[in-house]
Amino acid sequence: MPSPERIDNQRLARRAARELASGEVALLGPGMPMLVPGVVPSGPGVTFLSDSGIVGVGHQAPQTTEAQGTSPGPGGSLLSTVELAALARAGYSTAAVLQPAQVSADGGFCHWTSEATPGLLPPGPAVEMAANAGRIVFMLPHTTTDGQPNIVPQCTLPIDGTVTRGVIVTDIGVLIIEQAGLTLTEVAPGWRSDDVISLTGASVSVATGLKEMEFSLDDMRPVNKVFSSGLEAVRDMPDGSTVMIDGFAGPGGMPHYLMVALRDHGARGLTMISNTAGIARIIGFGTPPGYQAIDHSILIENGQIRKAVASYPVSPSPARPSAFELAWQRGEVEIEVVPQGTLAERLRAGGAGVAAFYTPTGAGTLLTEGKETRMIDGREYVLETALHADYCLIRGYKADTMGNVVYKGTSRNFNAVMAPAAQITVIEVDEIVGPGELDPEAIVTPGVYVDRVVQRPSDFSPYE
Amino acid sequence: MTESTAYTKVFDSPAAALDDLFDGATLLISGHRGMGVPESLLRAVIESSVHDLTCICHGAWPHGDDSVDLDDLVKAGRVGKLITPHGFDPDRPGAVRSLWESGKLQIEIVPQGVLAEQLRAGGAGLGGVFIPDGIGTRFQDGQEVRRFNGRDYIFRGAIHADFALLRADSADLFGNLTYRGSQRNWNPPMAMAARISVAEVDEIFEPGGIDPELVITPGIFVKRVVQTL
Numbered sequence: 001m002p003s004p005e006r007i008d009n010q011r012l013a014r015r016a017a018r019e020l021a022s023g024e025v026a027l028l029g030p031g032m033p034m035l036v037p038g039v040v041p042s043g044p045g046v047t048f049l050s051d052s053g054i055v056g057v058g059h060q061a062p063q064t065t066e067a068q069g070t071s072p073g074p075g076g077s078l079l080s081t082v083e084l085a086a087l088a089r090a091g092y093s094t095a096a097v098l099q100p101a102q103v104s105a106d107g108g109f110c111h112w113t114s115e116a117t118p119g120l121l122p123p124g125p126a127v128e129m130a131a132n133a134g135r136i137v138f139m140l141p142h143t144t145t146d147g148q149p150n151i152v153p154q155c156t157l158p159i160d161g162t163v164t165r166g167v168i169v170t171d172i173g174v175l176i177i178e179q180a181g182l183t184l185t186e187v188a189p190g191w192r193s194d195d196v197i198s199l200t201g202a203s204v205s206v207a208t209g210l211k212e213m214e215f216s217l218d219d220m221r222p223v224n225k226v227f228s229s230g231l232e233a234v235r236d237m238p239d240g241s242t243v244m245i246d247g248f249a250g251p252g253g254m255p256h257y258l259m260v261a262l263r264d265h266g267a268r269g270l271t272m273i274s275n276t277a278g279i280a281r282i283i284g285f286g287t288p289p290g291y292q293a294i295d296h297s298i299l300i301e302n303g304q305i306r307k308a309v310a311s312y313p314v315s316p317s318p319a320r321p322s323a324f325e326l327a328w329q330r331g332e333v334e335i336e337v338v339p340q341g342t343l344a345e346r347l348r349a350g351g352a353g354v355a356a357f358y359t360p361t362g363a364g365t366l367l368t369e370g371k372e373t374r375m376i377d378g379r380e381y382v383l384e385t386a387l388h389a390d391y392c393l394i395r396g397y398k399a400d401t402m403g404n405v406v407y408k409g410t411s412r413n414f415n416a417v418m419a420p421a422a423q424i425t426v427i428e429v430d431e432i433v434g435p436g437e438l439d440p441e442a443i444v445t446p447g448v449y450v451d452r453v454v455q456r457p458s459d460f461s462p463y464e
Numbered sequence: 465m466t467e468s469t470a471y472t473k474v475f476d477s478p479a480a481a482l483d484d485l486f487d488g489a490t491l492l493i494s495g496h497r498g499m500g501v502p503e504s505l506l507r508a509v510i511e512s513s514v515h516d517l518t519c520i521c522h523g524a525w526p527h528g529d530d531s532v533d534l535d536d537l538v539k540a541g542r543v544g545k546l547i548t549p550h551g552f553d554p555d556r557p558g559a560v561r562s563l564w565e566s567g568k569l570q571i572e573i574v575p576q577g578v579l580a581e582q583l584r585a586g587g588a589g590l591g592g593v594f595i596p597d598g599i600g601t602r603f604q605d606g607q608e609v610r611r612f613n614g615r616d617y618i619f620r621g622a623i624h625a626d627f628a629l630l631r632a633d634s635a636d637l638f639g640n641l642t643y644r645g646s647q648r649n650w651n652p653p654m655a656m657a658a659r660i661s662v663a664e665v666d667e668i669f670e671p672g673g674i675d676p677e678l679v680i681t682p683g684i685f686v687k688r689v690v691q692t693l
Contacts, residue, residue, distance in 0.1 A: 030497070051576065052496045052646040070499065071645040078645065080652040080680075081496065081522075082584045085577030089595060120564070121573060121602075122523070122551040128577030128597045158602045160575075345588070354581070355612035358591030374591065376621070381591035385612070406677070441642070442678055 004190030006171035023223040031099035045220025051125035074436030077443035089353030096133035105202035107163040123160040136166035149201030230261030244392040250285035253411035255395040277313035277324040291463035297323035311340035349386035351420025392422030403450030472637040478508035492628040492654040493521035500647035502631040516544035523550030549576035585622035587656025628658035639686030
């Protein structure tokens with residue numbers, strides 16, 4: 001008896017897309033996964049990332065010319081290869097969609113390889129995409145062109161990773177990967193479970209509610225990240241949180257409105273990671289007579305800060321100590337002093353999934369006393385570790401409702417490097433625009449890194 | 465372009481910009497699946513007489529007869545070793561595969577994110593990084609593994625190169641670069657990781673001709689600029 005027809009790649013892509021919901025961030029490997037954005041109904045409800053660095057792969061098939069790159073869809077942006085890998089490594093994707101050559105019953109897979117490349121086994125982007133994604137959607141033909149199973153008891157080729165949670169969508173069925181093994185949950189129209197199992201190399205159990213594969217897709221709308229006020233955006237911050245707050249020294253790039261909101265909210269026992277711990281209030285930077293600049297000091301004066309991690313936590317003038325210095329002299333706060341470049345690099349490591357790095361900065365000085373050192377190519381390096389935070393309060397110039405951000409001038413400073421390093425990133429901007437209204441080439445912080453967007457009120461004053 | 469600026473990084477031709485490329489040099493080549501490939505610069509290397517280059521790049525990709533990529537560089541006998549996450553396209557294997565199979569080309573496979581991070585470390589002056597990529601796979605073999613906060617990480621050293629061949633959309637005379645779409649790909653980390661970065665661009669502006677907010681690679685990282693041919 002001839003086998004029923006297998007589903008084509010378009011329907012396979014539709015079935016794979018059913019695994020994704022609005023608000024998800026999905027990494028796409030090369031091959032079949034690149035078909036998925038094209039089958040998803042209108043709108044950037046799922047943010048698709050290609051391994052070439054497009055954030056927001058569009059509904060339309062991208063046009064490629066020889067030298068130029070392809071462009072994202074509305075609300076998209078661009079990342080370099082290293083930024084894309086950092087995003088994947090730091091676990092910002094809720095799903096990775098990959099086309100493996102083989103998958104085994106225990107979740108092992110090998111990616112971009114075939115009989116045409118014996119012994120070479122190049123994984124492309126699969127290693128970092130699979131290792132850190134929330135879950136994996138595999139898309140592949142159930143068998144090789146000569147009928148051998150692609151789902152096997154053990155991979156016959158070296159694996160590129162192991163998946164503990166995922167789903168396999170093939171041209172004849174859908175299988176769930178769990179610790180316990182593979183379960184067949186759906187079969188293609190006209191297929192019986194026995195026929196699918198006979199073409200599967202690994203042992204498979206059949207779900208009690210076995211269904212026929214479905215291909216319909218709901219409309220997926222983009223998530224609106226706009227919050228009504230600063231206070232609403234920080235209201236859930238618990239006592240004892242670690243919070244990154246941008247600002248270089250002066251008012252540029254400082255989230256003044258969010259700092260006031262955090263003071264109003266009143267969370268205490270906070271560890272604050274920032275460049276200065278608040279010196280704008282001392283230096284003034286053009287503050288009108290009779291007023292004080294709003295900076296990190298307002299949180300210290302309000303007794304909310306337990307510890308600061310900063311590169312410049314003191315006033316430049318001993319006669320005019322900062323609020324933090326006074327609190328430190330009173331024994332109310334702890335301080336960890338970090339050189340400015342090391343602070344930036346530790347933040348970058350936190351947002352890039354890097355655990356630690358060797359830097360020459362500070363080697364042989366008091367700042368690195370007691371830290372592990374290593375000689376590399378005849379030079380001394382110091383081991384420094386990543387910084388992470390529960391919250392990050394930053395300041396942009398414009399954002400869209402999806403959280404894509406552009407900065408203005410040097411107000412960019414620590415904002416861009418802090419945004420990926422925190423669990424919940426809140427941004428205060430001068431103007432909020434709709435998706436697609438920001439130039440994708442100009443977006444510095446993609447919305448993937450931003451959870452909450454707040455408009456700074458037009459009548460808000462950075463002085464009080 | 466006018467003659468008003470005394471200082472310029474613009475060279476007359478790709479060949480002139482690569483005049484000091486030497487045998488055995490390590491060469492970073494941008495480009496990802498045919499996007500952002502510095503073709504004019506590649507042609508200059510193909511037409512040169514250097515050999516035994518170590519090339520670090522995404523890999524070869526099928527392309528039309530009117531364009532060039534890594535495969536043509538390998539075919540011309542310029543490359544001794546390739547460090548790549550991709551190698552070549554299984555459906556269009558070309559010279560990379562045949563020279564590799566005959567032992568005339570060494571290939572070292574490195575996962576894409578690992579290679580990118582090693583380049584970034586080189587460009588940022590780091591000695592190396594601990595990253596989780598490849599734990600539990602063959603990419604862990606022979607590497608230093610260390611545990612941080614209950615998770616295993618692999619030490620990866622920085623990569624430095626002699627030259628980088630970049631492909632950008634526009635440059636100014638100081639070498640500030642903008643890209644277009646996914647042309648950006650490997651360019652930014654590669655620009656920083658090489659001693660001499662050479663950018664091939666469609667359009668060259670006077671200083672100030674590019675919006676500073678749109679510059680992705682500052683001219684500090686770019687030594688030479690050429691007009692694409």
